[in-house]
Amino acid sequence: MIYEGKTKDVYKLEDGNYLLKFKDDLTGEAGVFDPGANSVALSIDGAGKAGLRLSKFFFEKLEEKEIPTHYIEADIEKATMTVKSAEVFGEGLEVICRYRAVGSFLGRYGKYVEEGEQLDAYVEVTLKDDERGDPLINKDALAMLDILSKDEYKELKMLTKNIAAVVKEELKKKGIELYDIKFEFGRVGADKEIALIDEISGSNMRAYKDGEYIEPLVLSKIMLEEE
């Protein structure tokens, strides 16, 4: 094991790839799940496997569309995902795509938007920094601090919109609306291609059905049930 994360542990494999072990822990506050939170708030039996199953589903969809990701394969029974090696930008970024004004966006810009107002696939970047509450950062600051060049920013923004659109479309097929989703990217594999890393599951997004928020486990179940 080379890294113990809040919701995943990371192991280095002998062939240079990595193994992600999905845990049953979910981020939140006061025992309530919140994808925007920075600490583990609850643990639910089967949450790790459910997140992995949904991640596998989305990563394979992205593979079909030739969108670059770190994904190689998943072992649901062991709750592990094999991925290519990746270097994160700086000490890690989160890239968020928003279709509705909720969460920290609403917290910041509530003077200008109503809760739940539609947003046009708006993309923003925050630094992974628990101590400073994952601060928002703009393109110029990312370039100045040598975290991301302006061209890389453009590429990340485009990839984010494309991937979010794939997820949104898949959810829509089940009558679910995607409000927002956060991604992590890195320079992946030997050729350091910019690609999606981490996972794509209920714990990275806010999904609603008929105006009701859908918990991560329920989301996995709805998305993966046989038609």
Place this chain on the structure above:
Amino acid sequence: MIYEGKTKDVYKLEDGNYLLKFKDDLTGEAGVFDPGANSVALSIDGAGKAGLRLSKFFFEKLEEKEIPTHYIEADIEKATMTVKSAEVFGEGLEVICRYRAVGSFLGRYGKYVEEGEQLDAYVEVTLKDDERGDPLINKDALAMLDILSKDEYKELKMLTKNIAAVVKEELKKKGIELYDIKFEFGRVGADKEIALIDEISGSNMRAYKDGEYIEPLVLSKIMLEEE
């Protein structure tokens, strides 16, 4: 009087222009001046006039360089400045230009910069919103929320760099270093030209001499003393 501000009151004149009355109040926390703070922390006799004198000095410098501002004239005895009418963007923005990592920039990005590290005339925009702590906002969000178009953002950024460079240069002549400065802009006069509004004084900037922070009143005194 049409508006009572924290450090200035605003009166409408019969000719369509406005009169700004500079007060002796300064923003800060716990009685200590801080240009980044959102409430009045202290009052110093003569602070209003000192701020006005320095503003007059800088606005006239900008006039010489044909940089658009709302400034018409100043009456130091009465502590008033006559200005053109202006519409702010949204409900008001602050545009900050940074040469050193201090204040809220350091608070956000302290994982990547040392205190006082040099920055390359980095420009960022915050919303004037006391309740939400003047949140940072990027170009895409400003455009999406109809606060500022992308072209206007570009223009504001350029104007900000140009004006900050003029202030920095003037301070340098007195051996003073500009760390950061915040501006307000608006659509000014009958033709709605984008121009600098508000004031340019010690209360909008962090200025240092030989590594020591210079209080607003002292800054006015040093800048305006006869050569």
